[in-house]
Amino acid sequence: GQQLNQSPQSMFIQEGEDVSMNCTSSSIFNTWLWYKQDPGEGPVLLIALYKAGELTSNGRLTAQFGITRKDSFLNISASIPSDVGIYFCAGQLAYSGAGSYQLTFGKGTKLSVIP
Amino acid sequence: KAGVTQTPRYLIKTRGQQVTLSCSPISGHRSVSWYQQTPGQGLQFLFEYFSETQRNKGNFPGRFSGRQFSNSRSEMNVSTLELGDSALYLCASSFQRQGSNTEAFFGQGTRLTVV
Numbered sequence: 001g002q003q004l005n006q007s008p009q010s011m012f013i014q015e016g017e018d019v020s021m022n023c024t025s026s027s028i029f030n031t032w033l034w035y036k037q038d039p040g041e042g043p044v045l046l047i048a049l050y051k052a053g054e055l056t057s058n059g060r061l062t063a064q065f066g067i068t069r070k071d072s073f074l075n076i077s078a079s080i081p082s083d084v085g086i087y088f089c090a091g092q093l094a095y096s097g098a099g100s101y102q103l104t105f106g107k108g109t110k111l112s113v114i115p
Numbered sequence: 116k117a118g119v120t121q122t123p124r125y126l127i128k129t130r131g132q133q134v135t136l137s138c139s140p141i142s143g144h145r146s147v148s149w150y151q152q153t154p155g156q157g158l159q160f161l162f163e164y165f166s167e168t169q170r171n172k173g174n175f176p177g178r179f180s181g182r183q184f185s186n187s188r189s190e191m192n193v194s195t196l197e198l199g200d201s202a203l204y205l206c207a208s209s210f211q212r213q214g215s216n217t218e219a220f221f222g223q224g225t226r227l228t229v230v
Contacts, residue, residue, distance in 0.1 A: 031217050031218075033218055033219070035221075040203075040224075040226070041223055041224070042119075042121075042205050042221035042222050042223045042224045043158075043205070043221045044221070045218055045219070045220060045221075048216060048217075048218040050216065050217075088158065090158075090219075092217060092219075094209075094217040095217065096213060096214050096215070096217070097211050097212045097213045097214055097215040097216075097217065098211075098213060099217075100163070100170070100171050101146050101148055101163055101165075101170075101171075101209050101211070101217060101219065102148065102160050102163055102171050102173075103148070103150070103158075103160065103207070103219060104160070105150075105157055105158040106157075107157050108157065
């Protein structure tokens with residue numbers, strides 16, 4: 001089955017630094033999603049990407065949908081303490097309201113921010 | 116607009132028992148998916164429902180089942196509980212219509228502990 005490789009597994013950074021994480025897949029996806037999860041809570045959607053090559057920002061977050069449709073990355077600029085959490089990438093085959101809505105998740109990147 | 120609501124938030128059950136978890140999707144969303152999250156396996160897809168029909172099923176034993184009602188609310192059931200079923204169970208809803216985006220929004224999850 002499909003697998004997502006997400007790296008790095010964990011990061012310790014100083015407040016104010018930029019962060020970068022990525023996901024690669026053995027097969028293509030039509031949609032890439034990035035989520036953040038706090039302990040004991042459900043994942044919260046950060047950014048959704050729908051087109052190969054698409055670059056999308058949400059505040060200090062920027063994500064890109066790789067042109068091969070097999071990878072995506074997420075950047076966080078000027079990190080702050082509330083960025084702490086686990087970030088997940090997820091690939092989905094659904095496109096424009098059709099197809100399977102099943103999400104395939106990476107293992108997550110645990111981010112720690114040192115004040 | 117209310118988010119995805121899962122009940123209960125926490126459950127403790129004994130091996131061999133059965134359990135039913137509930138999910139109310141975002142109003143207007145017709146697709147509901149269920150995921151199991153464990154430290155070892157990460158987020159794993161269980162099944163997806165749309166218009167009261169199961170469209171997709173993950174690689175889980177038959178002890179895991181679900182259903183969706185006409186108002187899009189969904190339940191999942193686990194029979195003959197095993198210790199390994201201890202996990203955070205997450206429900207996600209998506210608005211499905213041709214030409215629409217496909218992002219999934221998650222509830223806070225139900226923490227199931229089997230003793």
